[in-house]
Amino acid sequence: MNLQNLGAIDCDMHPVVPELKALVPHLPANWREAVESRGIPGFESNAYPQRAPITARPDWRDDAGAPPAGIDRYRKAVMDRWQLGHAIGNCIYGVHMVLSEDMAVALATAVNDWMAAEWLDADPRMRASIIVPWQNPERAADEIDRCAADRRFVQVLMPVMAEAPLGRRHYWPIYKAAERHGLPIGIHAGSAYRFPVTPVGWPSYYVEDYAAQSLGFQGQLGSLICEGVFSKFPNLKVVMIESGVSWFTPFLWRLTKFWRGTRSEVPWVDRPPLEIARDHIRLTAQPLDAPDDVETVGRIIDQFQSDEMLLFASDYPHWQFDNDEVVPAGLSAISIEKMAVQNPLATYPRLRETRL
């Protein structure tokens, strides 16, 4: 595996908001005051408990053992190490969990401005996703319009577990704005915790919570297709980020089979869900839930019936792999290049604008 000379594009890395204090300069006056006067402790999500192994690779943690903040550490650990051409920062600070839409709007704006100042301005290779107050789709669309003027924002980020399945028409102002600006929708693991993380209630252990993220992606893929998001927005792409990948094709077998019998319920789904997904969905390749054997991974990829589905990602600082195993075992050099360069460029039109 040789990523070094490709100018690979890391489609999922996580700029960490070190603490709420870092966002305060980017908040309107009343929220700056409220952070202080109400003693708001911050919005870190328990989807990634600070000390949980998955949250940060041990050798990437800071000296205090916390997930690493700041671009310098990322540059050293990933960007320079694999000589990346670009990286897309997905900030998963818990704006998506906030219950007040007013507070969510203020925080989303602050995170996006912080991202531009601390990450995008710091390195010309950095790109980022727009954090949106999905709690109110109209206001989320406004935030997309505001941020999209900065061409370094290349995607809109949504949590995999929100308040309703993401295909629901209620959310369509977000997709309309994203399509208008040529921005894919990135759906990332993590919950707004409006509902239990499983359809059968709250599990006991964090390991179950993390495992249940892929269930969220299953529901969202069904919802996006069945509600007709891709019929309404034919140019929209959705990137499923940190989803686990191997659940994808078997889910679509089932959905496609059901669709043959239930088509009349959703007649705007006018071709097999498998085909719709192949045209509109992309998946980041860390983690790839499969044994480390070439045969199985090869089979999972073969079952996509497309070599355009996977996008290279480090998932930094999440601990998905050790050493230099940033690319899942079992991919040919050609697939690696496709995944690391061509597929991201095809998925994110804005990356093509600055690519040499």
Add this chain to the structure above:
Amino acid sequence: MAYHVVAAIEDMPPGSRRVIEVNGRAVAVFNVEGEFYALLNRCPHQGADLCNGLLTVAVTSTEPGIYDFDPSRNVIRCPWHAWEFDVRTGKSWCEPNRVKVRSFKTEVRSGKLIEGPYVAETFPVKTDGTYVLVEA
């Protein structure tokens, strides 16, 4: 190819259906508002008898949330898995280029029947009657 009598026309009013055996194969014949259509009585998916399916309309859509119910788009829905087949062509509504039920030509003819021993055996030939026939 020979014509096989399905029934006297007065025995197959609109909305009715019949199954006849033609050369060892079951053929389902439907009267859809006065037009006759015939399909092999076997779903290409798992083999259900299509004659037991629901004769209905293929709902289409111009955009999400809009249901277009055009009564002329007749389909038979398989009694098991509800796959829809165009009664005229036998083509699957979901994947018309991949899945198809064999369809047969139907005709209504008057007068004395000429073709087929099966006809003589099964249906009395009425010289002045009008018959539904399947070509197979």
Add this chain to the structure above:
Amino acid sequence: MNIALTDTADKSSARQATALVDCDIHPALRSAADLRPYLSLRWWDYLQTYGLRSRHGFAKGTPFPKIVPGAARRDAWPESGPPGSDLALMRRQHLDHHGITMGILNPLSPSGGDQNSAFSAALCSATNDWLVDAWTSQEPRLKASVLVPYEDGEAAREEIRKRAGQPDFAHVLLLSRTSEPLGKRRYWPIFEAASEAGLPVATHVFGYSGFPSTNSGWPSYYIEEGAAHPAGCQASIASMIFEGVFDRYPDLRFVVIEAGFGWLPALAWRLDRAWHRMRDEVPHVKRPPSEYIRERVWISTQPMEEAPQPQAVAQTMADIGWDRLLFASDYPHWDFDDPKFGLPPSLSAEQRDHIRFRNAHTLYGL
């Protein structure tokens, strides 16, 4: 309603010489009155007055209207009563026609998930009596499920103990959408009693946990509900593993019915990765989750996975294990699998035999 025009039973050339076990047949009450002989006056009155109440608001039917009446094959309606309520038709159309040598009856209504626990326990017990009187004692090819009020572990244990040792019963039946993940302690009495009785515990999709069927809220359509069923099963298998259920009950065998099976290898791989990373949280789980799944989980084939690359389905079956797949038809429901045409044509005779009867014979001790 269309009327069945042809009698499919006269085409029984499809009859197989070998055994065939159908792990999922749905018997139905002709009407609630079928249960009257087995209910106390109090609970009969309660049923008349308040009816069945699951954790959803629809007095008639279910939150997502089915795609066909009663979710049934259109050719499975008897002259009177709902599909699945007529033993003679079931014999003719299903058992005889397909050459089924053993069928397991999984009643879905009533289920064991009524909101009123005590009423649920009475309904389950009454249904179990009815299954014996109206079905298994009438037809030797049929076995029943022990229906249990699964949200009340103690009451469920009592019902299992009552049926233990009766050859009429093949497994204990739960619905998949329990109100908590199935590994939670409240369900342990079920696993304990089933282990003592030597009965597998089967979970059949459906039921109403009270939570949305996706972890991002309620979907809009029946097609989504159908596609989402495996999610609850995946969460419950994870829960059983991480709560240590399979270690605590070493004789427990778990059967998943009507969830398809394509998702199971991906689940096993994902849980292995997550366990490998977060082992410190669950030190009581000694082995990779995939091993518990491989050894302790059986899965029914229906609705059969259909892939554009037919070999992919057989490969998925191989990943699960040829000794863990069980044929199920789901008769008389609309997403029925035909035993002859439902299985992938590429399977070898031996693989086919495993799915059609050998695995079930081993699991159910036949």
